[in-house]
Amino acid sequence: MPYLFSRCGALMPPFALLLRPVRMIRSASTLLLALGLLVAGPVCAQQQPAAPGKPAAADKPRKLTRKERKEMQRQAALEAAKAQQQSQITEKDRELSAAYFVDGVKFMLLEDYPKALERLLKAYQLDPNNAAINYKIAEANLLIGNLKDAGNFAQAAVRLDGKNAYYYLILAQIYASQKQFTEAAQVYTKLIQDVPDSKSYLFNLAELYLAQGKLTDALTAFEQAEKEFGPMDEVSFKKQQIYLKQNNLDKALQEGEALITANPDEVRYVLAQAEMYAANNRLPDAIRVAQQALRKEPENPQAHMILADAYRQQGNATESEKQIKQAFESPELSIDQKVRILVDYLKQLPNPAIQQTALELADITTKVHPREAKAFSVAGDVQLLAEQKPKARTSYLQALRLDNSHYKIWQQVVLIDAELAQSDSLLKHTNQALELFPNQAVFWFYNGVGHTFAKQPAKAVRAFEQGKKLATDNPELAAQFDTQLGDAYNELKEYDKSDAAYDAALTFDANNAQALNNYSYYLSLRGKNLPKARDMAAKLIKLFPENGTYLDTYGWVLYQLKDYANARQYLEKAVRTSRDGTVLEHYGDVLYQLGDAAAAVEHWQQAKKAGGTSALIDRKIKDRKLYE
Structure with missing residues (x-):
């Protein structure tokens, strides 16, 4: 130019x-x-030289038209006026x-x-x-x-x-x-x-x-x-955009073909043409031109991506998957592009039809970009939605080793620890997170849960109380803290504090299932305020009529009220849905109270095999007698 x-x-x-x-x-x-x-x-522009072969002046003067004479007179008057003004200076x-x-x-x-x-x-x-x-x-x-x-x-x-x-x-x-x-x-x-x-x-x-x-x-x-x-490349691109806005696809494609012809070694023009074909649903042409690009650059990831999309639209899932994997194996396809594609897969999970492909693409991404935290983060997301929780946690932890500043990744890690009930991991990771985010209530919450898993109720109380102070602007989270404090204070036999915490949780949410269940059950074990315990457990059964744990709680509250016939009805339903040792032992106890000692011993024996029973289970079986 x-x-x-x-x-x-x-x-x-x-x-x-x-x-x-x-x-x-x-x-x-x-x-x-x-x-x-x-x-x-x-300063006037330089005079251009006369064209070759043409005389500087005409051989014979031409007669001026009337219009030309008027224009010359006008110009002369303007020049005269200008000269007069200039002369006045x-x-x-x-x-x-x-x-x-x-x-x-x-x-x-x-x-x-x-x-x-x-x-x-x-x-x-x-x-x-x-x-x-x-x-x-x-x-x-x-x-x-x-x-x-x-x-x-x-x-x-x-x-x-x-x-x-x-x-x-x-x-x-x-x-x-x-x-x-x-x-x-x-x-x-x-x-x-x-x-x-x-x-x-x-x-x-x-x-x-x-x-x-x-x-x-x-x-x-x-x-x-x-x-x-x-011809200029940038002008051709501009003209292509104009033709596309005018819905003149043929003209736009002609410009593209002209660019390719004029620049046979420029793969970017070939790819642009293939993308234009693909965007306008001319899939055979898109495949043809993308393959042309691959003949010039066999590892070009953009060409593989175009082919993957074209084959997908044609219903050729096998070839589409092959092409997208080849694209992901190239470091030239940026990590951001790969993350965007994986996010599209995430939106479709869980879906058995694409789950394996998504997992493989996530693995390829972490291998090709081993120093990118976002590669491991998105891989963890894919693995989590594919129910591969331990593997997801490993990916998240690697992402944090590369960049530990991401609060949400720490949150995912501790959630997986809690779901897997692994107290050591949960305590380790919440402690690490709290060093970075000491004012985040959620990490105090899960730190307390970790201590609860580890049978450390005093440490759990300290974590829950600290976290609750930070949750004043989040009443729902504060209610969860109160529910956990109810459990922890009960373990410490600080029953007044336990009851107050449960009451606070139920004030916020009267249908809080965990608070209704644990509060009523612990009251029944203590033999305290049994009518209140019965009302809470009955409400829970209406909300969850088939839940074995809640049926056992209600049955046990009725047992403590010596309503053995109704207690048997609910405990019998609980046994049909749960093989928990505590449920089986409770059912044996109510059968004994109703005079069926043989059936009681049989369920006590089943309870012992299942585990989680009271310390009196062996005496009950040996003496064939109820001890409380």
Whole structure:
């Protein structure tokens, strides 16, 4: 792309002046140039040499038309008026104007625009028809945001010297700054028409048309530019976008084919063409062109991705899976692209049809990007949804070794520890998380759960109490803390605190299943407030009529109330849904109370095998007698 030389001798890049603020180069030569502009007047463009073979002057003068004679008379009158105005300026005024002008340019360089304007306006008062002065005043006003005055002086500069590209450019910039794209486009059109060697501004004109949504006009400008400067890749891309917006797919594809032909070694053009075919459901063509790219670059991941998507749309799952795995094995497919793809798989899990592919892609990602925390994090997400919890935890922990700052990954780790009921891991990981996030209540909660698993109720209470202080703005979490405190205080035999904690939890949520179950069960074991225990357990049964643990709790509360017949009814249902040792032992106890000692002993024996029974189970079996 050629650069334009302005009439003032400055190098002017054609693409750079649409919206860029005008900046002056900080050098002494600028001042000399400005002074030259003022003293010598606007410099005219160099005359082009006569075309080869054509005489410099016509051999025989042609007779002028009436219209041409009128135009010449008008131009002569304008030149005479201008000459008269210029002649009215004394040499002293001209020198003083020049001095003010130079001062103004100096302050412009120093970015002291108020002083610059003061000097430039004094120069203007002495020499108002100097195009360079009008131009600099327009520039100063533009830089301080006074667009109205900037526009007026820029228009004057263009009017006074219609052959200087800079004057048109600043006027177009002023219009564009106010989103007056139509006016800006008109300025560029006149610039291209009136100023020699200014065809490169066709690109600016095309961009202005695009900003207005005038696609046809933009196309015309780009095509004119191509006639002047030849085919250009970026222009072809722009034309493709325009054709696509016009729903002219064939034209867009033609541009793509032309790019490929002109640049046979540029795989990116081949891939762009394949993507265009795929996006428009021309799958055989997309596959053909993507394979063409792979013949040039067999490991190109983008080509494999295009093929994977095309084969998927064709229903060829085997080939699609093969292609996407090849793409994932390439380090050139960025980790961010791979994460985005895996997230799409996550949205579809659990789904047996894609689960294995998702797991394999996650494994490939961690192998290709072993130093990327996000690779292990997304792999952990996939594995977790695939119910591979221990493996997911391993992936999450590796992600944290690479970057331990992610709160949500720590949360996933401790949740898995809690679900697996692994107290050692839960305590280790919550302690590590609390070093980084000491004010996060959730980690105190699971730290307390870890101590509960480890039969350390005093430490559990300390963790729960600390966490509850941090959960004041989260009443739901605070209620969970109260439920856990009820259990822990009960273990410590601090029954008043235990009851108060359960009551607080049920005040927030009267249907809190854990609080209803444990509170009523512990009251029954203590033989305290049994009517309240019965009401809570009955409510629980209405909410969960088939839950074996809750049926056992209600049956045991009835047993403590000596309502053995009803206790048997619920304990019998509990035994059918649960083979827990405590449930079996309770059922044996109620059978003994109802006079069926043989059946009682049989269930006590089953309870012992199941485990989790009371310390009296052996005596009950040996003596065939109930001990309480």
